[in-house]
Amino acid sequence: MGRLDEVDADRIRAWLPEVRSAEATAALMIAVAYDRGIGTAELASWYDRPEEWVEETVDALDSPRFVSTVARLEGVDVEAVAAESNLAPDTVRDWFDDLADRPVADAADVVRRYAEGAVEPVRTGTASTVYHLDRDAAEERGWSVTDDDLFAKAAEADLGLPEYGRFLVEPGESILEAAERGGRSWPYACRGGACSNCAVVVVEGDVAMPGQSILSDEQIRESNARLSCVGVPITDEVKIVTGIGDTEAFADLRLPSPSDTAETSD
Known part of the structure; x- marks a missing residue:
């Protein structure tokens, strides 16, 4: 032996x-x-x-x-x-x-x-399932992002799109791209990791962010914030709270969104 x-x-x-x-x-x-x-x-x-x-x-x-x-x-x-x-x-x-x-x-x-020196982003070779919950919908029910059973409560509640749901992120896709492919309309501006409009909080699982240049280490490590426009799941399942970019903590990092620009032009 x-x-x-x-x-x-x-x-x-x-x-x-x-x-x-x-x-x-x-x-x-x-x-x-x-x-x-x-x-x-x-x-x-x-x-x-x-x-x-x-x-x-x-x-x-x-x-x-x-x-x-x-x-x-x-x-x-x-x-x-x-x-x-x-x-x-x-x-x-x-x-x-x-x-x-x-x-x-x-x-x-x-x-x-x-x-061999390919310091490239961590990526999986398989699809990941992303569960999402809107921050406003959670707060209206008295739930907190830090609740251990947050997504269990969301699953039991009478919630549907756009407040709560799930979708598949294929290899090579960002979370925002996959959300849009599934018919969801999420906030964004730069689409390149240079603003906070599309920010989410990861509650479970993990998400890599190659190319982001705006979030602080504190926002990433302590708040577990990620940018969905460059966010790539690296676990089989990821649970995120959306609408975080609208909070005061990210106010200084936001940019005008394309929809805002269109409304101004009209």
């Missing part, structure tokens, strides 16, 4: 031909040898590494963090990827670790792309 608890040694072997860096290759070989009963002191001697490094590497690989550990060893700059997508680094690590459910070749291809 092997000594690894979380990760099957056969899966580690399947990753060996897929990695490119000497660091990742050594780490995977060490994990396989450790599973066969070789001690960490002997492995440290074989691979000319500190025993502490061997122990920490085996622990990291023998965990739910397996794929993100391989990504780090391959040279993926998680901090840069997170900054590009306006996500927390732990969210990006979680995204890499979710690749464990994919075939090894597919997961390794994603890791390789980021390891």
Whole structure:
């Protein structure tokens, strides 16, 4: 019986031909040898590494963090990827670790792309379901964005479009694009992440925002605000509260909308 608890040694072997860096290759070989009963002191001697490094590497690989550990060893700059997508680094690590459910070749291809310097936005290859609730509709019923059961209450209430509903966001689509494709008319102005007209609050799931340049770190991290015009779901389901761009907290960031301009022209 092997000594690894979380990760099957056969899966580690399947990753060996897929990695490119000497660091990742050594780490995977060490994990396989450790599973066969070789001690960490002997492995440290074989691979000319500190025993502490061997122990920490085996622990990291023998965990739910397996794929993100391989990504780090391959040279993926998680901090840069997170900054590009306006996500927390732990969210990006979680995204890499979710690749464990994919075939090894597919997961390794994603890791390789980021390891080769493609600091591009985090994106999924599958569709996501977005549930939306209008802020005004919630407040009229005395609900708060911070209520743990907010969307459960919305589902039980007599609410329909445009206040409440759901739609599918296809890979490569923004939330706003998918909403419009589904016949919804949501506020927007620039459509490029430079104003707050289309802002939403993410209640559940997570959304990357490649290209946004207006929201502060506090609005993103503490309020969980996102811009739907550049927002791309990175989880299978996302629950958002819409109409946030109309609040005072975002007043200084709004721009005149196309509808406002049209009314002025008339």
